[in-house]
Amino acid sequence: MIDLRSNAEATKDLRAVGLRPTRQRLALARLLFGHGNRHVTAESLYDSALDAGIKVSLATVYNTLHQFTSAGLLRQVVVDSTRCYFDTNIENHHHFYFEDTGEIADIPNDRINAVAPTDLPRDMEISRVDIVVRLRHTR
Amino acid sequence: MIDLRSNAEATKDLRAVGLRPTRQRLALARLLFGHGNRHVTAESLYDSALDAGIKVSLATVYNTLHQFTSAGLLRQVVVDSTRCYFDTNIENHHHFYFEDTGEIADIPNDRINAVAPTDLPRDMEISRVDIVVRLRHTR
DNA sequence: ATAGCTGCAAATGCTTTGCAAGGCC
DNA sequence: GGCCTTGCAAAGCATTTGCAGCTAT
Numbered sequence: 001m002i003d004l005r006s007n008a009e010a011t012k013d014l015r016a017v018g019l020r021p022t023r024q025r026l027a028l029a030r031l032l033f034g035h036g037n038r039h040v041t042a043e044s045l046y047d048s049a050l051d052a053g054i055k056v057s058l059a060t061v062y063n064t065l066h067q068f069t070s071a072g073l074l075r076q077v078v079v080d081s082t083r084c085y086f087d088t089n090i091e092n093h094h095h096f097y098f099e100d101t102g103e104i105a106d107i108p109n110d111r112i113n114a115v116a117p118t119d120l121p122r123d124m125e126i127s128r129v130d131i132v133v134r135l136r137h138t139r
Numbered sequence: 140m141i142d143l144r145s146n147a148e149a150t151k152d153l154r155a156v157g158l159r160p161t162r163q164r165l166a167l168a169r170l171l172f173g174h175g176n177r178h179v180t181a182e183s184l185y186d187s188a189l190d191a192g193i194k195v196s197l198a199t200v201y202n203t204l205h206q207f208t209s210a211g212l213l214r215q216v217v218v219d220s221t222r223c224y225f226d227t228n229i230e231n232h233h234h235f236y237f238e239d240t241g242e243i244a245d246i247p248n249d250r251i252n253a254v255a256p257t258d259l260p261r262d263m264e265i266s267r268v269d270i271v272v273r274l275r276h277t278r
Numbered sequence: 279a280t281a282g283c284t285g286c287a288a289a290t291g292c293t294t295t296g297c298a299a300g301g302c303c
Numbered sequence: 304g305g306c307c308t309t310g311c312a313a314a315g316c317a318t319t320t321g322c323a324g325c326t327a328t
Contacts, residue, residue, distance in 0.1 A: 020302060022308060042293075057310045062293065078271075081215075081223045082292075082318090096259075099266055107256055114270055117250040120235075124274040127238055131253055132217075134266040159327060161283060181318075196285045201318065221293090221317075 017071035156210035233270035
């Protein structure tokens, strides 16, 4: 998470993960981390940026999302094979997926749990357990 | 699951789900359901078909996978945003995902379980719960 | 006969890349 | 100044679609 209390803090935080604090990165960080947890696609963040009057290209949004993910500031969520979602919540948690709208929401951590398999394939360890609860409207 | 004991059975089963028993569909059904549970992508099934000497186009493989899925013979598995996997096991179960190879394996049903959230968003019901245990090699 | 299916090639949609111009240190 | 970053347009890749010809009933 980038500290947004001041521009100086955000700048320092970006540097800390090895990224130059460019105008675009600072602006996208503000959009991503300035309003609670968000679930974005490159396209949706790009639209938000345009709405906010930020001059940035779609390619840079893609780059930035991946750089932030590599830096551990974001997490990728796989719920739909046609789109790539990024989550600003990097804590261990799971997701609701609204099949009708394609939206994602966090499941509060105390509301779901998985009992992991006790025996894994040889020489393998768990990298992560992802749970997606797919929801649809009641009839 | 298509009954493969005889061509006549398979033909009948395809008709039962409203699909004409064409040469391509019968051949793909045999590949899919003839060797235990399989996890395929369109491309991998297409390759299997070519290896088996089946004359079929990639577009038809895509069509067939989707038709079989709509008919309830297959299930889609979302583990990777770049590829679309289909599973011949349509029972309620979950998956291992091998991050190194991109392969998928079923998790025996008694080995994992999710405690579903007790309160869902208003007017929503669970369509499905998907659990993916992502594995990597131990160092 | 005719409605449905197949195969090809073209189109699509999301994502990545190459490279010249611009910005940060 | 030098290296990193950006932006655009082009390329890439998996998947879908349009349509003429073929096939099952």
